[in-house]
Amino acid sequence: MGADHSRAAPSTPRVRRILVATVVPLFVITVIATLVLWPRDTPDGEQSDPVPRYHGTVTKVVTEPCPPVSEVPEGSPTAQDGPCGTVTVQVEQGPDTGNQVEMPVPSGPGAPEVAVGDAIVIVQLTDPADPTVSTYNIAEHQRGKPLIWLVALFAAAIVAFGRLRGLAALAGLGATFAILLAFVVPGISAGGSPLLIAVTGSALIMFVVLYLTHGVTAQTSVAVLGTLGSLVLTGLLGTLATAAAHLTGYGSEEATSLSMFQADVDLHGLLLAGIIIGSLGVLDDVTVTQAATVTELAHANPALSRLQLYRAATRVGRAHIASTVNTIVLAYAGASLPLLLLLTADSRSVSQILTSEFLAQEIVRSAVATLGLIAAVPLTTALAALVTTAGRNPAVDAADSGNIPQSRIPKKRHGNAWPSRRNVALEALSGGDPTDGRAGPGSDPTPSGLDPRGRRNIEW
Numbered sequence: 001m002g003a004d005h006s007r008a009a010p011s012t013p014r015v016r017r018i019l020v021a022t023v024v025p026l027f028v029i030t031v032i033a034t035l036v037l038w039p040r041d042t043p044d045g046e047q048s049d050p051v052p053r054y055h056g057t058v059t060k061v062v063t064e065p066c067p068p069v070s071e072v073p074e075g076s077p078t079a080q081d082g083p084c085g086t087v088t089v090q091v092e093q094g095p096d097t098g099n100q101v102e103m104p105v106p107s108g109p110g111a112p113e114v115a116v117g118d119a120i121v122i123v124q125l126t127d128p129a130d131p132t133v134s135t136y137n138i139a140e141h142q143r144g145k146p147l148i149w150l151v152a153l154f155a156a157a158i159v160a161f162g163r164l165r166g167l168a169a170l171a172g173l174g175a176t177f178a179i180l181l182a183f184v185v186p187g188i189s190a191g192g193s194p195l196l197i198a199v200t201g202s203a204l205i206m207f208v209v210l211y212l213t214h215g216v217t218a219q220t221s222v223a224v225l226g227t228l229g230s231l232v233l234t235g236l237l238g239t240l241a242t243a244a245a246h247l248t249g250y251g252s253e254e255a256t257s258l259s260m261f262q263a264d265v266d267l268h269g270l271l272l273a274g275i276i277i278g279s280l281g282v283l284d285d286v287t288v289t290q291a292a293t294v295t296e297l298a299h300a301n302p303a304l305s306r307l308q309l310y311r312a313a314t315r316v317g318r319a320h321i322a323s324t325v326n327t328i329v330l331a332y333a334g335a336s337l338p339l340l341l342l343l344t345a346d347s348r349s350v351s352q353i354l355t356s357e358f359l360a361q362e363i364v365r366s367a368v369a370t371l372g373l374i375a376a377v378p379l380t381t382a383l384a385a386l387v388t389t390a391g392r393n394p395a396v397d398a399a400d401s402g403n404i405p406q407s408r409i410p411k412k413r414h415g416n417a418w419p420s421r422r423n424v425a426l427e428a429l430s431g432g433d434p435t436d437g438r439a440g441p442g443s444d445p446t447p448s449g450l451d452p453r454g455r456r457n458i459e460w
Helices: 013-037 144-162 164-189 194-214 218-244 253-261 267-300 306-335 337-343 350-354 357-389 394-400 421-430
Strands: 053-064 084-091 100-104 119-126 134-141
Touching: 013 164, 013 194, 013 218, 084 119, 084 134, 100 134, 144 164, 164 194, 164 267, 194 218, 194 267, 218 267, 218 357, 253 267, 267 306, 267 357, 306 337, 306 357, 350 357
Parallel strands: none
Antiparallel strands: 053 084, 053 119, 084 100, 119 134
């Protein structure tokens, strides 16, 4: 998730009240929308008897040449697709537990390659003509243990590096999966508006994850507001872009298959929902980083004005955006790599391929997500600068924005205390003497803030 909140953003009680009055109603609206859109009649799907699946361990593999196939069309191979042979499996579940069972070597596209000692999953197939006769086939490898070890390593690394904040990040990740699986996916499956459900679910994830991970602070509230505003903008841009490009949502094989099983799903809305949910993970990273950057800059140099904070943090945001844009494109390219490879076998012209539905929707995804990401930087940075500098004297902030020559800043004051540029500006505005009447080396005996004729002069 984005930057760490190593320190809280400075804020006055008035600013905190304004943030609470802004964020709390938005959170309440999100909760109410979640309750209204919560799926109540989720389709059960087609009822069918599941094929029994059991665990087993390979104890023996015997391969042999595949026999020729008779009466095949001209030009077809004269042998079956290999490999051929038998596999002996020690059955660990089901009615044949403890027995050695022989079954054919898996063959065909996507068939698992098995060796002695492999933990596999087998399916029991019953002969429709004679229910008393059944056979076993190898379905796939057991992946439970490798996945458990990988997840354990993932969690241990996060906790070891992030400590308590790492635990909070894991809790936020669990909350994200819970909201997606309990609300977003069932809600869309039940025929709800994918766009409305995606916006509501993303807002709920944002509230839970950001405050859980980064704490209930003014800085987090700024990131929340920046993320929410960018999400809404992303949704609007996505709606306009998909309408202008006349995208239907049938640009992938998965979407077409889904329409066959659930005809009431709005695939156009599902495309928009995917854009919004996919953008959320990058948006909160950018907004949290920008809010934290403004806070750290303000702590490092309290003399920076609101405009200076905004400009400095925006420069950081530009560098962040430059790398994140490439991240978005590569993420979509990685997810659509089989689709990109398929383009190399397409005989159509490049212009026809680029404007086809299945590739046009990927272009729209990347472009809309990037535009929302770019908008998040100035929006969040401006909010963070307003919150961080709230409570300052406007005259002081104006003086801080000027360039005060280092030669006119007193070197020492009250022993080892070193006055800041902001304190110098305060005393200049009030007519005081930054040196308290003590003339240092190279100092001007004329009281600070007055010219030699006694007139007020705060321009140094």
